[in-house]
């Protein structure tokens with residue numbers, strides 16, 4: 001079979017020559033000349049003094065003394081212009097060479113003006129919006145002294161048991177890559193020296209989202225085919241977009257921990273992809289290689305450095321062992337110099353070597369943080385992230401003059417609105433749904449009742465509440481709570497129940513083997529439905545849930561994730577119809593946990609199941625269909641869209657030419673609305689098994705009632721490429737089917753042929 005490809009050798013050559021072409025920076029080289037071995041090793045050390053929210057299980061000690069001694073290259077978990085200035089002064093005025101520090105932070109979904117969790121934000125499918133939220137996050141964070149961000153997290157995730165699905169953009173390589181680019185561009189813009197931009201870190205390299213069983217930190221085993229075609233693209237997209245640093249993952253990749261994996265960090269990342277920034281470990285992931293069975297601390301530190309790791313987060317394996325390893329000939333001083341050079345180059349890119357106090361302007365927080373505009377953007381972003389999963393009897397939107405029973409443990413809650421991984425946000429500033437309802441519908445009669453605890457299980461609540469109260473178990477008994485809620489419901493025109501997960505039921509080290517709404521709330525929902533009042537469920541969660549039971553009930557369901565600081569206002573905007581929901585799922589929602597992993601892009605089998613009916617000796621289950629409960633790309637609107645005139649301009653595609661696939665979308669309802677138009681392909685014959693469908697383009701459009709728009713998707717050979725069994729990036733001639741629609745569950749519309 002003939003390929004349109006660049007050979008591996010060619011790619012390696014391009015990668016290597018781009019490395020060589022990278023110019024040495026005189027300011028950095030001059031510093032390196034002066035540095036002792038110890039000072040170089042000091043640059044590779046990243047510490048966290050604590051004091052803020054802990055993001056790992058240990059906190060560094062004697063940080064001040066170590067900074068003065070030149071033993072620290074960067075710190076994280078410290079903010080405010082004053083504290084950052086003090087930290088920089090320790091380095092600049094006290095260490096021998098006065099090299100300033102990198103000041104890191106986990107700014108995952110907004111700094112103080114918290115936007116929805118990333119999985120929610122990705123559901124907007126609005127790349128300009130995502131970029132804008134990253135820009136604002138950078139503006140706020142840099143105003144508070146931060147210059148280096150541990151985001152974006154781009155791990156493809158197809159297992160909703162894993163708590164960290166909340167932090168990424170879901171299951172798809174193409175969409176994930178677009179989100180990765182938008183975030184890197186938003187954080188860094190085109191000038192890292194500007195005082196309102198910060199260096200981004202793409203993480204967790206690599207494959208962290210594929211932890212076995214959805215259990216955080218667990219092992220990963222994956223074919224190279226799957227890595228290259230389905231899991232690597234978002235990391236590579238971030239590298240191509242110029243991301244400044246890469247963070248390794250906790251898991252192993254092909255039996256070798258990512259943090260010490262030379263194939264991953266050098267052969268792929270640097271040589272094949274041409275990455276020229278620096279690589280940082282995850283929290284103590286160098287030390288954890290001891291538990292992975294790779295040897296003692298000295299051995300694993302040497303292994304990590306030699307593999308291509310430049311900076312060691314918190315564990316101090318580099319600081320305490322590398323000198324000895326040089327003396328014993330286990331690593332070379334040159335290897336340490338190379339890593340130190342990369343850290344210094346990052347400081348140079350940020351402008352820190354010219355002005356260490358660039359991010360310590362005490363006048364900025366007031367001007368730049370939590371401004372009206374920033375909160376407005378957070379509110380808008382939240383409305384765009386919501387996904388209307390089901391609409392029953394048109395009971396959404398709710399009238400602004402209705403008698404509303406606002407029920408549920410998340411209906412008047414401040415502590416769960418920001419979502420997981422919001423260590424820089426202030427939960428007390430978030431708007432509960434009850435407050436938002438009163439703001440947006442002052443003429444409605446709103447009565448609130450809690451109705452149920454998020455969970456009645458005290459042992460479970462204790463594990464969720466490690467960062468503070470998230471699940472508060474009421475003094476009233478579950479029966480009393482329910483009784484009050486039913487009374488309120490009986491007296492209402494419509495029930496809005498805000499239910500789901502507490503924020504820390506997802507996120508790091510927050511995995512679940514049951515992904516249903518907790519039983520305490522399921523009981524409440526059943527009883528509310530039994531009142532026969534119209535019921536709207538506003539569902540909050542950090543992951544896809546198994547809502548098979550609720551989908552069968554006569555209810556509308558609006559998925560609101562954890563919406564961020566403006567939660568209540570945003571939920572009200574959508575529930576009362578000021579904003580028409582337009583989000584689309586970026587992860588498939590399973591019918592039950594036994595179906596996991598379930599994702600739209602699975603590869604073909606030799607015994608495909610063509611219909612939902614059970615067929616003996618086909619790839620299926622006895623007890624449940626193959627399709628997910630809710631597919632990737634699904635999301636309804638208060639209006640209806642009709643797709644017509646779907647066609648390709650040509651039946652053949654030649655290298656260098658384009659086939660345009662066009663579609664007309666009409667808003668046939670009576671409200672303005674937005675639709676995400678999606679284009680999928682299926683490669684009918686190729687040298688490795690193809691995915692059943694593959695997203696290659698999408699566009700989000702805005703349509704007034706009655707309005708039509710025609711969209712053209714230009715398809716070129718580039719869009720048809722994949723990594724073959726020799727890991728060459730190729731497109732193979734033959735027939736391609738294409739599918740167009742407002743969900744991944746859309747019909748085949750035609751074919752075209754790729755010819756040589």
Ligand code: NOJ
Pocket residue numbers: 055056106150203282283508
């Ligand atoms: C561990 C997490 O895995 C990573 O995402 C985060 O950036 C670091 N801790 C630092 O907080």
